Amino acid sequence: MSRKSSPTPAADPQAAAQPADGPLDASLDELIGYALRRAQLKVFQHLVSRLGAFDLRPAQFTALAIIQQNAGLMQADLARALAIEPPQAVVLLNKLESRGLAVRVRCKPDKRSYGIFLSKAGETLLKQLREVAAQSDLDATAALSAEERQQLIGLLHKIYR
Amino acid sequence: MSRKSSPTPAADPQAAAQPADGPLDASLDELIGYALRRAQLKVFQHLVSRLGAFDLRPAQFTALAIIQQNAGLMQADLARALAIEPPQAVVLLNKLESRGLAVRVRCKPDKRSYGIFLSKAGETLLKQLREVAAQSDLDATAALSAEERQQLIGLLHKIYR
DNA sequence: TCCGATTAGTTAATCTGCATAAAAATTCTG
């Protein structure tokens, strides 16, 4: 029995899987949100399987890219950039650091915070990961032409910019 | 390590407290997967907040649409269509049934399985929900023109079809 | 017919990801 009266239904970050493939139709294909979800799921899962070879998850890959692009940033900045809460940034960084991919460096002026940097190994790995991700992207969107990909990127940017 | 010649340029807390779209760049914007995820997140969260008024989540809305479009289907079919595991379909259906939106009807030839149907109330609500979802879609993609929306839908369909 | 294998659905235990809250350390301010 579900005794879930749900007093606060609004704050719901990541929800369950919505769509799928199969013979069944939901007659929802004209909704951008529905199409977005299904396409995103496919591309995402593709990337997950590729990053699995490195025992990494997409969020960790993204974190590495953010750290490289903003070397020396603080954890709070990283959390904001990833749209996660600070405690999550801690566990994420712990993993990256325990693998020797990133390092926390105490800030001289403010000893509360750290500057975050990629290690040499992190830099090297990230370079590989970028190639892997780019290839995964191409594979997952093999049905599109190069122009269509650019078109799609442009449209998506308009939505979230 | 490396050159920290620029003394902590990360001191850029920024007033814009927007989650995923902050001042920080990940240099990942040319990846379709990255753009897809960010756009999907925005549109999805928009829909979540709209459906919150009905105490429903996107997966439940999708389930209603699938049930309507495939009246009499079995739970295993529903699970497959939603890309979820059977136990999850049970929870989902329990919720819908306890709200009087869907019904399980014992199959005559095979008393193990049920046929799933929308109730009258389910039909009525789904009609509303389709309008809500369509409006949410438009709101979340207000930056796009009508043509661009059609273009986008077409490109997305190519990815997941 | 009867017994084993299979299938549909359910239940329960567990895992995971994420959020909220509180704690610890440091800095800032008046």
Next chain:
DNA sequence: CAGAATTTTTATGCAGATTAACTAATCGGA
């Protein structure tokens, strides 16, 4: 210097999802 504010960390809890195990019903051959 005392108190407020901040950066990070720890602790706790919750909702969603997966696996394994259980029940009930059907099927298939000896």
